[in-house]
Amino acid sequence: MTEFRSPDQELQGFRVRVVVSLLFILACFAVLAGRFYHLQVVRHEYFHTRAEDNRIALLPVVPNRGTIADRNGAVLARNYAAYTLEINPSQVRRLDETIDALAEIIDILPRDRARFRKILEESRNFESVPIRTRLTDEEVARFVAQRYRFPGVEVQARLFRDYPLGPVASHLIGYIGRMNERDQQRVEERGEAANYRGTDHIGKAGLELSYEADLHGTTGFEQVEVNAGGRAVRLLASQTALPGNDLELTLDVELQQVAEHAFGNRRGALVAIDPATGGVLALVSMPTFDPNLFVDGISTKDWQALNESEDLPLLNRAIYSAYPPGSTFKPFMALAGLTTGKRTLEQRVPDPGYFIYGGHRFMDHKARGSVNLHESIVVSSNTYYYSLANDLGIDNIAGFMSQFGFGARTGIDVPGEAEGVLPSPEWKRNRFRKPEQQRWYGGETISVGIGQGYNAYTPLQLANAVATMVNGGRLFRPHLVSHVVYAGSGVRRAVEPRPVRQIELDPRHVEAVRRAMVEVNKTGTGARAFAGAPYAAGGKTGTAQVYSLRGQRYEEGKVAERLRDHSLFIAFAPAEAPTIALAVLVENGGFGSQSAAPIARQVIDYHLLGRKPEQPASEDAEGADVQ
Structure with a gap:
């Protein structure tokens, strides 16, 4: 039998459901209103900023x-x-397919793809990465006509x-x-x-x-x-x-070009300095390289060619590589002897062609009977400087030479400078670990006296030392920038010459050494290179041994090219009032008069006479002296 509910009960239930529904709806609206209030009032500033960020870039x-x-x-x-075709990787889904499609309308070579990948992998996160640079007007027009096909790809003016x-x-x-x-x-x-x-x-x-x-x-x-x-x-x-x-340099780029041309295909370095200011007139390291290769990211092929070459074209030999100075060290040794009183100008020293120390015979290339200081520089007597080194002692040598900046960074305004080595007992103790290696031996002092042994200096240090000697003892910090020109105003801020120290030298001693160096280029080891010069220039040749012959006679033609002696030459000109001081090094170039001196001659000819040579400096060794 079916039970029927009364109308009053049905009505009561309906009213309950209506009230619950209304309460639920009101609760929902309350939640929405609260959320609305939270977003529009409580967090108004936050979302306003977000909206502005989306609207404004x-x-x-x-x-x-x-x-x-x-x-x-x-x-x-x-x-x-120039115009660059750039890809924003975050906006491109199929990168390889996009590049392939772009290659149908614009030339994209394998090296462009390789560079793109390299930049994409190794660089920081860019908004876009170039796939092609330096587009022609025609290439830009072809891309713009089909730009709709390439979302995430743009042509940018860079x-x-x-x-x-x-x-x-x-x-x-x-x-x-x-x-x-x-x-x-x-x-x-x-x-x-x-x-x-x-x-x-x-x-x-x-x-x-x-x-x-x-x-x-x-x-x-x-x-x-x-x-x-x-x-x-x-x-x-x-x-x-x-x-x-903008930067204005002390460099004379035409002098730089003459110097680089003078080297020909030979490896080496040249530094030329204005003795009055320390401004660098030329700074050469050979072989050189094209810096344009690096601007857009160097290709793997080009990088390997530079980095794996046995000639090391990326190495800045002028400021980083340190070499024994050979006989170019002798003028400074002569000055040390005069300054300390161990030698006088007229004092003659026996020169039988060798010097005996501790039972060991240190050989010279020629016996001369006896020589004074002037002759020792002109004919480059080893025996004179063996004796002088022994009389001075290593501590006096190191102390005197340090004043000229040997064995210390000059502070030049380009990075990567090496310290070199000014040998001393203290240096040796710090350099070696074993006690027997740390001990300084008297025979080592003898070798130091002729610029061999542990001596190792950069061409920059050598050139700066020459400049310091000929200007009377003012040691400058070499610099390449003469003025910084401020953008907009055009105001030029001078990079003032900065003397590091004034070395106390007797002008008579300096003049005596300078006269001897001038005679080197008249009748001595530099005479052949400077024959016929309409000016007087001072110089000193040098030869630095690369490896030991262990008592055998050195014959250049029988020695592998990269084991031959280094050729060095230092110079200043004009003799009466020097405006240029320089150091030249030719790796494995043989005797100093053979390779380095002719390069110096061409550079000084241009500096003083404006004369540009047609051919690189001669490598002809005929008639060259051994020092």
């Missing part, structure tokens, strides 16, 4: 990098604008660094390259991360590295309104980027 404006020019205004590093003289002076100018994680870390450590927003390149070597703070400039910005697709709609505000400062 702050885009960095990369500054124009400063230029580098020589003392006469010849531009060595500059900028130019500034590129250019080294118009290519390999000339590349070791001192250096180069820029794409920033990597290590570069970014260094920038952040210096607190300059904001100023490098949007910057893809940074100085990697040479002046480009050491003067990065001046050359880079100040990054600007553009505040633009963007649409939902991320494209700029209108410019809201901007701050102009400030270009980097």
Whole structure:
């Protein structure tokens, strides 16, 4: 029998359900209202900022990098604008397919793909990575016509660094390259991360590295309104980027070119300095390289060719490689003898062609009976300096030579300088571990006296020492930059000559050594190279042994080329008031008069006479003296 509920009960149940539903609806609206209040009132500022960030983009404006020019205004590093095809990897789903499709309308070579991958893997996270640089107008037009097919790919106008003289002076100018994680870390450590927003390149070597703070400039910005697709709609505000400062150098690039040409295919280094200021007139390291290869990221093939070459073209021999000075050390030894009173100008020293110490015979290449200080330099007597070294002692030698900067960094304004080795008992104790190796032996002092033994100095140190001697004892910090020119104002800040010290020298002693060095180029070991010169120049040849012959006679033609002696020459000119002091080293070039002296002659000829040689300096050894 069916039980029927009363109408009053049905109505009561309906009313309960209605009330519950209303309460539920009201609760939902209350939650929505609370959420609305939270979003619109409590977190209003936060979401307003987020919305503005989505609507407004702050885009960095990369500054124009400063230029580098020589003392006469010849531009060595500059900028130019060109179009680049760039891919934003985060916006491209199928990267390889996209590159293949792009290659159908624009030439993309295997090296472009390899460089793209290298930058993508090794560099910091860029907004976009170039797949092709320096597009032609025709290539830009072809891409723009089909741009709709390539989301995440853009053509950008970029500034590129250019080294118009290519390999000339590349070791001192250096180069820029794409920033990597290590570069970014260094920038952040210096607190300059904001100023490098949007910057893809940074100085990697040479002046480009050491003067990065001046050359880079100040990054600007553009505040633009963007649409939902991320494209700029209108410019809201901007701050102009400030270009980097320009550098004016002490370098004479034409003198640099003459010096590099003089080396021909030989390896070596040359440094020429103005004795009055310490300004570097030429700084050569041969062979050289083209810095333009590094700007966009060097290819694997080019890198291997440079890095694996036995000639080491990336090595800056002028400031990093240290060599025994050989007989070019003798003028400084002579000055030490006069200064300490161990020798006088007229004192004659027996020269039988050898010097005996501790039962060992130190040989000379010729017996002369006896020589005084002037003759010892002119004819390059080893015996005279064996005797002098013994009389001075190693402590006096090291103490005197340290004043000229031997065995210490000069402080030149390019990175990578080596200290060299000024031998002393203290140096030997620090250098070796075993007690028997730490002991200093008297026979080692004898070898030091003729620029052999542990002696090892950079061509820069040797040139700076010559400049210091001929200017009367003022030791300068060599420098390549003469002025920093501020962008916009054009104000030129001079890099003032900075004397490190004044060495107390008797002018009569200095003049005596200078006269002997002038005679070297008239009747001595440098006479052949300077025959017919319409000016007087001082010089000293030197030969540095590469490896020991163990008592056998040295015959150049029977020795492997890379085991032959190094050829050295130091010089200054004109003799009466020197405006240039230089040091030349030719690796495995043989006697100093054979290879190094002719190079010095060509460089001085140009400096004083403006004469440019047609051929590299002669390698002819006929008639050359052994020192």
